[in-house]
Amino acid sequence: MTPIDPRALRNAFGTFMTGVTVVTALDHNKAPIGFTANSFTSVSLDPPLVLVCVANSSKNYAALAGADGFAVNILAENQIEISNTFARPSEDRFAHVAWHPGPAGSPVLQGGSAWFDCTMHQTVDAGDHMILIGQVRAFDSSIHPGLGYVRGAYVTPSTSTEAIAQHAKLIVSALIVRDNQVLLQDDGNGGLALPEIDVTKGGASDAIKHVIAKTGLRAEPGFVYALYEDTGRKIQHIVFLCQASDGAPHLGAFVPISASAFDDVTDPATLSMLQRFATESTLENYGVYYGNHNSGEVRFTA
Known part of the structure; x- marks a missing residue:
């Protein structure tokens, strides 16, 4: 061994x-x-x-x-x-x-x-x-x-997500990590963003699988890492924490999990979430964010 x-x-x-x-x-x-x-x-x-x-x-x-x-x-x-x-x-x-x-x-x-x-x-x-x-x-x-x-029941990513929000416009994002790095892609405006998709049919569970498929990586959705609402645009955001195996993504690149590596992320809410993720990765103490794009609370998982 x-x-x-x-x-x-x-x-x-x-x-x-x-x-x-x-x-x-x-x-x-x-x-x-x-x-x-x-x-x-x-x-x-x-x-x-x-x-x-x-x-x-x-x-x-x-x-x-x-x-x-x-x-x-x-x-x-x-x-x-x-x-x-x-x-x-x-x-x-x-x-x-x-x-x-x-x-x-x-x-x-x-x-x-x-x-x-x-x-x-x-x-x-x-x-x-x-x-x-x-x-x-x-x-x-x-x-x-x-x-x-x-509380006496099994919990899986698919069951937890479908219960989060119904009858709301949703955007599902993938926080894909591997070897202390996270995948970021071009947001189309000269900055960086997480891979994401608007949810239309099939719910959040199908949407996250579609997001991952577009990256070309072998990964599976883990638990919901953040749930927040853009109150101005009335959009609900669900962010899955996903683990990826080896392989190069079709789009974007992996960057180190550190606050300084996220400087080009243009969306303030996503930037704040990634900065929190960098801190939690260092402390090895993860929480789930609930709130809106301006403020909310973190409920730690352990």
Whole structure:
């Protein structure tokens, strides 16, 4: 296994909002075990440590306490059924789930947003739970947006956006990021702008996919990063935070995520949002903006 790059690991942690995970391991017979959890937390970057919690009442408690390690699988938005499978009692939760052994040995589920394969660093008794602290030995992430769970219901980018605004004129923009850079395009007036489109048919979910397709990049829409209204023109703006894979865009170019790199962005509201994004990227603490083009509030995701 290659050494962990702390910066790459920090970027992977910062990419995903707190969401639904499946913790997997091997029992003493080397059979795969796992359960759905949402208590995944980054502990340290040097050494790279993460933690999850398992209830003392869990049937996997003894196996996890004695395991050599575990993997944390962050589920994608289309993996609701996998979340349900690992949350319900089952004789073989892996029977209909595609997986493979990770570099450190724990089961890694296919098609998720990310995974972190860990060796066991420490276990800590904590009331009616046991804390598993793992040292990350290998990890990977994809462009697939994550699956969230709020107030007893699953939350995905498509469901959250369609509920945001109805019967309003909408403009959907893509905040496409890759390797600490963001994609900007010519706005037609000598300045720069985010890729965007007026929403006509199909709603915001179809619109963001069309915006991404026009860039020529492989990317998928993540969660809504900003929602604001241009009160003068009576237009609602929805901005998706998207992760892109390798490849050159058809239009525009990636620029570093820094306040100074956005000087040529002509729209004041977009400029303010990008400056906030640069600050949040540095602090690794992201929020969702609600308001209008002049003022509003930021509600942090963690």
